[in-house]
Amino acid sequence: MTISRKCVPFTPFDRELSKSTIAIVTAGGVHLKNQEGFNIADELGDLTYREIPPDVDSSELMVTHHHYDHTDADQDINVVFPIDVLRDLQTEGFIGDIARKHIGYMGYTMQLKAMYEGTAPQIANEIDKGSRADAVILTGG
Amino acid sequence: MAVQREIEMKGIPTVLITVSPEVSAQMRPPRALYPKGFKIGNSVGRPGMRDLQKQVLRDALGLLTQNTRPGDFITTEYPDYGEQYEPPRVKKL
Numbered sequence: 001m002t003i004s005r006k007c008v009p010f011t012p013f014d015r016e017l018s019k020s021t022i023a024i025v026t027a028g029g030v031h032l033k034n035q036e037g038f039n040i041a042d043e044l045g046d047l048t049y050r051e052i053p054p055d056v057d058s059s060e061l062m063v064t065h066h067h068y069d070h071t072d073a074d075q076d077i078n079v080v081f082p083i084d085v086l087r088d089l090q091t092e093g094f095i096g097d098i099a100r101k102h103i104g105y106m107g108y109t110m111q112l113k114a115m116y117e118g119t120a121p122q123i124a125n126e127i128d129k130g131s132r133a134d135a136v137i138l139t140g141g
Numbered sequence: 142m143a144v145q146r147e148i149e150m151k152g153i154p155t156v157l158i159t160v161s162p163e164v165s166a167q168m169r170p171p172r173a174l175y176p177k178g179f180k181i182g183n184s185v186g187r188p189g190m191r192d193l194q195k196q197v198l199r200d201a202l203g204l205l206t207q208n209t210r211p212g213d214f215i216t217t218e219y220p221d222y223g224e225q226y227e228p229p230r231v232k233k234l
Binding site: 003005008011012017022025068069071072073079085086105115119123124125133134135138140 | 143144145146147148149150151152153154155156157158159160161165169170171181182183184185186187188189191194195198199201202203205206211212
């Protein structure tokens with residue numbers, strides 16, 4: 001079924017935030033330092049994504065992206081991947097838990113069809129099958 | 142954001158934090174927060190400003206429990222952020 005661009009998909013949230021598990025998905029090119037970086041030499045844009053575990057130390061994360069100034073993210077990854085912020089919110093009881101899996105990818109691509117038909121559904125699948133998230137926060141760069 | 146729509150269609154509610162609302166609007170996000178004046182690269186705030194970042198996250202997550210109209214952008218202001226930036230404009234045809 002093709003979905004019109006005018007249509008806005010919507011899943012109601014019927015839970016309490018304080019009992020909910022939250023995942024982060026960022027298009028800001030975030031990945032672990034020991035993972036392969038995104039390919040910024042590819043002019044068409046890298047269509048791959050990285051899985052980020054929940055217990056990651058923010059110092060183990062970095063940004064590879066050539067379409068936004070990520071100086072601030074290099075200093076404090078939370079400005080695009082708010083993992084420590086989520087931990088603080090969990091400690092204060094605002095959210096219940098942090099998801100088992102988070103995703104970083106490069107939002108920039110010239111290959112729109114491959115993104116819509118490949119990467120986007122793949123990321124959704126990872127979140128659906130592997131994260132146990134009740135809701136997802138998305139950030140760009 | 143095709144990714145956001147795909148996740149929502151899996152039955153998992155989503156909220157986007159965007160500093161380019163006109164660009165993001167083209168992808169009709171189910172829920173979106175625009176922290177006014179934040180620059181590209183600062184979705185959640187400035188480096189090290191943890192209290193500000195926490196408030197942005199609380200406001201974004203808060204959209205899940207509010208009765209927002211799908212596709213609407215909620216603009217929030219954070220005086221502590223400081224210098225304001227203009228978001229990229231999209232030419233209306």
